[in-house]
Amino acid sequence: MDEKKIIFSGAQPSGKMTLGNYLGAIKNWTELQNEYECFFSVVDLHAITVPQEAKVLRENAMKLLAQYIACGLDPEKNTIFIQSHVKEHLELMWVLNTMTYMGELSRMTQFKDKSQKSEANLNAGLFTYPVLMAADILLYQTDLVPVGDDQKQHLELARDLANRFNNRYSPTFKIPEGYYPKGGARVMSLQEPTKKMSKSDSNENAFILLEDDPDTIRRKIKRSVTDSEGVVRYSPEQPGIKNLLDIYSALSGKPVDEIVKMYEGKGYGDFKTDTAEVIVGALEPMREKYLYLLNNKDYLEKIYSEGAQKAEAKARKTLRKVYRKVGFLERKY
Numbered sequence: 001m002d003e004k005k006i007i008f009s010g011a012q013p014s015g016k017m018t019l020g021n022y023l024g025a026i027k028n029w030t031e032l033q034n035e036y037e038c039f040f041s042v043v044d045l046h047a048i049t050v051p052q053e054a055k056v057l058r059e060n061a062m063k064l065l066a067q068y069i070a071c072g073l074d075p076e077k078n079t080i081f082i083q084s085h086v087k088e089h090l091e092l093m094w095v096l097n098t099m100t101y102m103g104e105l106s107r108m109t110q111f112k113d114k115s116q117k118s119e120a121n122l123n124a125g126l127f128t129y130p131v132l133m134a135a136d137i138l139l140y141q142t143d144l145v146p147v148g149d150d151q152k153q154h155l156e157l158a159r160d161l162a163n164r165f166n167n168r169y170s171p172t173f174k175i176p177e178g179y180y181p182k183g184g185a186r187v188m189s190l191q192e193p194t195k196k197m198s199k200s201d202s203n204e205n206a207f208i209l210l211e212d213d214p215d216t217i218r219r220k221i222k223r224s225v226t227d228s229e230g231v232v233r234y235s236p237e238q239p240g241i242k243n244l245l246d247i248y249s250a251l252s253g254k255p256v257d258e259i260v261k262m263y264e265g266k267g268y269g270d271f272k273t274d275t276a277e278v279i280v281g282a283l284e285p286m287r288e289k290y291l292y293l294l295n296n297k298d299y300l301e302k303i304y305s306e307g308a309q310k311a312e313a314k315a316r317k318t319l320r321k322v323y324r325k326v327g328f329l330e331r332k333y
């Protein structure tokens with residue numbers, strides 16, 4: 001039997017999960033979990049590149065883990081773990097750091113955006129963050145990385161570093177490919193639909209959280225910013241409506257054209273009401289499961305403990321090769 005190909009992906013426990021995280025990444029994870037050997041991590045090491053309160057970070061890590069499972073990831077099939085529990089991520093990161101050019105990192109748009117927002121917090125971790133992400137991916141000999149398209153540039157760096165290492169030493173890393181959803185690769189803000197939907201937005205009406213209750217979802221969709229055209233059309237000139245169409249389509253499985261036809265001659269009111277119901281229908285069962293799981297801390301701890309052990313075993317193999325190739329003495333104890 002052929003060995004299954006490998007998937008790695010992760011999300012930061014830096015706040016609450018949005019519909020963007022779900023449609024851009026986690027929905028695809030659940031769809032791919034049967035065909036691939038999957039590693040899904042709660043990337044807490046990444047989260048501390050911006051200030052976090054310890055207690056809240058711990059809570060968010062548990063919540064994110066619960067959300068992974070509530071969204072449909074099967075802990076029996078997948079390796080689900082907390083990034084800081086597998087120290088190999090940091091060890092490989094150091095080696096890769098020494099092979100990454102400063103120029104490469106300063107061109108990363110996410111770094112540029114984040115550093116513009118808060119000059120006071122320009123720490124070195126924020127700068128080298130993509131190297132840690134490359135280490136995450138390369139440690140597991142990953143074939144495929146399902147992410148939203150805001151991570152494309154980071155994934156490119158992981159590929160470049162893998163090639164650089166393989167050329168400088170000898171073939172060691174697989175070269176990973178990105179995997180982006182057809183619809184929902186970039187879910188936009190409900191308030192400024194030319195910006196991506198982000199959990200760190202200060203305006204709560206800009207995003208839908210996976211833990212929002214039905215009425216909150218209805219209210220947020222009703223208030224979402226559209227335009228004065230009054231025609232449901234898929235056009236870059238109507239970014240608000242375009243975004244709602246993308247969300248509707250991704251969650252219902254209906255092609256955008258079909259949805260546009262359904263609203264011919266109708267105003268935005270009906271379209272928004274139905275969009276909200278499509279979202280509620282998709283998220284409500286997950287929210288119920290999530291709330292149930294949060295009360296089962298022992299179960300969650302068991303999942304992440306077993307996950308870390310499996311992840312570590314795989315990560316150690318790659319790291320051992322890397323250490324040998326760069327010329328570190330083998331441990332004899």
Ligand code: TYM
Binds near residue numbers: 132137147196197198
């Ligand atoms: P993070 O935590 O910001 O987001 C998690 C996933 O959600 C996707 N995403 C979106 N997709 C569509 N529309 C949006 N508005 C939207 N917002 C977020 C992201 O693309 C991502 O797939 N650096 C990563 C975490 C990471 C990682 C990795 C991912 C660390 N190491 C290794 C893959 C492989 C991040 O900050 O994602």
